[in-house]
Structures are given as structure tokens and as C-alpha cells.
Amino acid sequence: MITLAKLFIYPVKSMRGTQLSHTLVEETGLTWDRHFMLTLEDGTFITARKYPELLRFTPTLSRDGLYLRAPDLQHAWIRIEDFAEVDAPTEVWGNHFTAKIAPDSINRWLSHYFPHPVQLRWIGNPPQRKVTKRPEHPLSFADGYPFLLINDSSLHDLQNRCPAGVAVDQFRANLVVSGASPWEEDHWSVIRVGEIIFDVAKPCSRCILTTINSQTARKHPSGEPMRSLAQFREAADGSGDIDFGINLIARNSGIIQVGEQVAVLQRKPPRSYLQKVSQAGVEAPPVLSTPVRDVEIAFSGRHFIGNNQQILLEQLEQQGFSIPYSCRMGSCGSCRLSKISGEVTAMNANAVSDSTLLSCCCIPNQGPLQLEID
Structure with a gap:
């Protein structure tokens, strides 16, 4: 039997997540998941891909706002009602929409930790962003889709293949399921978790963020686990996608909780992947011994x-x-x-x-x- 093993939300994009026992499924994702984000002053989003130190900030939701703790243990608190009423142009991966900016005092405090000024933004209510390929669906600050699911058996298979340690939080999933066979999720088209039905939008293509230790914010020197994933999870269609997990869209709203059964309602042919040489056969990058010029x-x-x-x-x-x-x-x-x-x-x-x-x-x-x- 396949069950929901873990639930996570990430209130601020690229900051630390929160593990839950239950939560509400909404159109935009799990409640409060990625409803806040840091941007440049022009509204361009920033993430831990470029600024790994973001992973060391701890956000905590309060009754009427957000509490932030920085890596040096300094902290700040902001109420939802303090965000600017005027919507400001905002961008995530070329998707343009509007969001609300935090007060200058919060933005100055956050900017102290980065090489240039940044702003904290809230998605607003109702959110103005939409899923690019499904414009009928609203979306938070997530990369592209409201939900991300991974199969813990697939994670265990990757851990066995990878010479480095791999933790579940490196993949920043919302739902983690157990009881399925490794890579069985490649075949899923429609699933039900408790009473909530999800359509599988696409496999989730991964990026350098998976190579960053979420506790230390340090990148793995050999690019693991992406280097291992690339040996057997690179799409055969020439796109260069390296997949792990699946993106979902919910058909309805309601509560889901850890321990509930996951039912596969529809299946589909899986995406094809290249099978490359083993890690031992991967050519090492050249060593640069030339003087600085x-x-x-x-x-x-x-x-x-x-x-x-x-x-x-x-x-x-x-x-x-x-x-x-x-x-x-x-x-x-x-x-x-x-x-x-x-x-x-x-x-x-x-x-x-x-x-x-x-x-x-x-x-x-x-x-x-x-x-x-x-």
C-alpha cells in the first residue's frame, strides 16, 4: 500500500522548510507554501541556486504574519497587513505578475545579508500569478507548479547509486510517499491522496539547488547528486532535463495528512531516459594549472x-x-x-x-x- 509519509511547506522560497502532520490543499499549493520570496529591487526573484545562504534563514508563520531568523540569530517580524497595498511587477523564471512589497525596514535588514539590496515580497490575496501552461490555475512563488511529490523508494535507489550522502530535504518536495516501487511515479497520471485528486503535470527537472547541503548551505564539490542522476535520469528527448519527482495540480481542496493512502487512478507511458556510463567511467574535468591571466x-x-x-x-x-x-x-x-x-x-x-x-x-x-x- 502506498501512503503519504511526509509533508513539507516552504513559506519563503529557498529558505528552510517546515515539516507538518497535516495541512490544507489549495489551488496555489499547500497553505502558505512559497507565499513569500526575496527579489531584487526590480522584482526579479532570487533563490539559493545563486545565494545558498538563503537556506540558513528560518521562517516561522504566526497568526498574522511572518517571523524570520537569520543565520547569525538576528530576527525580524512582519505582519501581513504591513505589506504595501500597491502591487509591484514581479518575475519568476520569465513569468511576470504582481506581488506586494514588505516595508523598507524589513528590506534594509534583509539586504544586510546580501551583496546588493533585496526585497521581501508576498504573493497577495488573491494571488495574481498563474501556471504558465495552465493559466486557469493560480500559483504561488513555486518554480512552475503548485505541488512537488517524490517517492522515497526512488530516493533510496539514488542514495545507493550516489557516492555522496543525499537527504530528502535537498529536493524540497511537498509530498513524500512510501510503499511504491522505485521510479513507479514515472507511470502515474492521476493520483488520489486521501480525498484530494491530483493530476500529474510533468516530471520535475532538477537543478543545482539539489547539490547544496540544506544545513550548511555548501555546494557539493563534485556536483552530487546531480552528477549521479545525470547517469540514468537525463531525458532522451534532447531537452537536457534531469528528472526526479513529479509536479502536481490539485482538482479539489481539502485536508491531507500523513499516513493517508495514496491511490493511483490513471497511468501513462513513462518518459524515456538515457542510460550512460557508470560514475567510474565519467571523464574528470581538466585540472587548470596555468597561471592567472x-x-x-x-x-x-x-x-x-x-x-x-x-x-x-x-x-x-x-x-x-x-x-x-x-x-x-x-x-x-x-x-x-x-x-x-x-x-x-x-x-x-x-x-x-x-x-x-x-x-x-x-x-x-x-x-x-x-x-x-x-
């Missing part, structure tokens, strides 16, 4: 001096450019750029083609290096 880089109308030691993606981010990315290990292709001139050192065989490169896996070698959005 300046490299002239031109991108998006700007010129700056980079170096021949850091990957391009990091150097562009340090200059304030926002480059799309997901895996940061050369699988998803999101950070691909056009190379007009110059030379780079590729960290893997697929990082460079005749005219494009993956900025997450290339290091400037010889300039002037001229790049453009692909």
Missing part, C-alpha cells in the same frame, strides 16, 4: 576584464548579468551562449560546438572573447 570579455554591449580560472557563468554573474541556468553542470543547455570570437577551455566534451558554448562548463582561455545570447 586577464581575459577581455565582451557580452551584451559591455566589455570587462575577466580571468582564465573561473567558469564564464560565474564571471558574467559577478558583472551583474542574469544568465538563464538550471543544472550548472552541462546537461540542461539553459546557459548556452553564442561565441563570436576568442577561445575557451571546455570542462566536458559537450560544452562547445562550432559557434556556441555552455557558460557553466567553459573557462575563458584567450581573448578578446565576444559572446552573445544564443
Whole structure:
């Protein structure tokens, strides 16, 4: 029998989560899940993918607001009624909508922990954001869908394959089920948890956030568990997606609680995945032993001096450019750029083609290096 083993919400996107025994399922997700988020002043979202220290902030919901504790144990409290009444333009992964901004005092306090000013935002009531491919469904600040489910048997299989320790909280799921076979969730189309029916929207493609220890906020030096997942969970359709878990949309609202039965109502053919060589056969990235050297880089109308030691993606981010990315290990292709001139050192065989490169896996070698959005 398949049962609901664990429930989690993440009140503030990319901050620590809260484990629950029961909760209310709403259209936007579990109650209060990702209803708050940090952004830049222009409304662009930020996450622990780029700022891992976010994972060390602890949010706690109160009767009428939110209590935040920072890694240095300083704290702040904000009431829902203190958020600005005027809606402000906000963005998550290219999805544009409006949200409400916290008072300046809260934003100044939070900005102290980051290299630039940030703002705390609340999704508002009712939320203005919609699921991009299902615009009839409202959505919180979650990446793309209201719910994320993982199967603990699949997690155990990954743990057995991965040379590094892997914890459930690295995947930031809402629902964790037990009693199913490993990867059985690939076949699910419609499920019922207690009295709530969920449609499976898609497999959940994973990113670099899974490689960050949620307690220490440190990235795994070898990119685990993404590196292990890429050996057997990269989609065969050429998308570069590395999947773990499934995204859900609820058909109805109501209470769900740990221990309730999970019934599979409809099944479908699973997505196909590539089967690659074992970890022992993976070619190690080249070791850079060359002395530090300046490299002239031109991108998006700007010129700056980079170096021949850091990957391009990091150097562009340090200059304030926002480059799309997901895996940061050369699988998803999101950070691909056009190379007009110059030379780079590729960290893997697929990082460079005749005219494009993956900025997450290339290091400037010889300039002037001229790049453009692909």
C-alpha cells in the first residue's frame, strides 16, 4: 500500500522548510507554501541556486504574519497587513505578475545579508500569478507548479547509486510517499491522496539547488547528486532535463495528512531516459594549472576584464548579468551562449560546438572573447 509519509511547506522560497502532520490543499499549493520570496529591487526573484545562504534563514508563520531568523540569530517580524497595498511587477523564471512589497525596514535588514539590496515580497490575496501552461490555475512563488511529490523508494535507489550522502530535504518536495516501487511515479497520471485528486503535470527537472547541503548551505564539490542522476535520469528527448519527482495540480481542496493512502487512478507511458556510463567511467574535468591571466570579455554591449580560472557563468554573474541556468553542470543547455570570437577551455566534451558554448562548463582561455545570447 502506498501512503503519504511526509509533508513539507516552504513559506519563503529557498529558505528552510517546515515539516507538518497535516495541512490544507489549495489551488496555489499547500497553505502558505512559497507565499513569500526575496527579489531584487526590480522584482526579479532570487533563490539559493545563486545565494545558498538563503537556506540558513528560518521562517516561522504566526497568526498574522511572518517571523524570520537569520543565520547569525538576528530576527525580524512582519505582519501581513504591513505589506504595501500597491502591487509591484514581479518575475519568476520569465513569468511576470504582481506581488506586494514588505516595508523598507524589513528590506534594509534583509539586504544586510546580501551583496546588493533585496526585497521581501508576498504573493497577495488573491494571488495574481498563474501556471504558465495552465493559466486557469493560480500559483504561488513555486518554480512552475503548485505541488512537488517524490517517492522515497526512488530516493533510496539514488542514495545507493550516489557516492555522496543525499537527504530528502535537498529536493524540497511537498509530498513524500512510501510503499511504491522505485521510479513507479514515472507511470502515474492521476493520483488520489486521501480525498484530494491530483493530476500529474510533468516530471520535475532538477537543478543545482539539489547539490547544496540544506544545513550548511555548501555546494557539493563534485556536483552530487546531480552528477549521479545525470547517469540514468537525463531525458532522451534532447531537452537536457534531469528528472526526479513529479509536479502536481490539485482538482479539489481539502485536508491531507500523513499516513493517508495514496491511490493511483490513471497511468501513462513513462518518459524515456538515457542510460550512460557508470560514475567510474565519467571523464574528470581538466585540472587548470596555468597561471592567472586577464581575459577581455565582451557580452551584451559591455566589455570587462575577466580571468582564465573561473567558469564564464560565474564571471558574467559577478558583472551583474542574469544568465538563464538550471543544472550548472552541462546537461540542461539553459546557459548556452553564442561565441563570436576568442577561445575557451571546455570542462566536458559537450560544452562547445562550432559557434556556441555552455557558460557553466567553459573557462575563458584567450581573448578578446565576444559572446552573445544564443
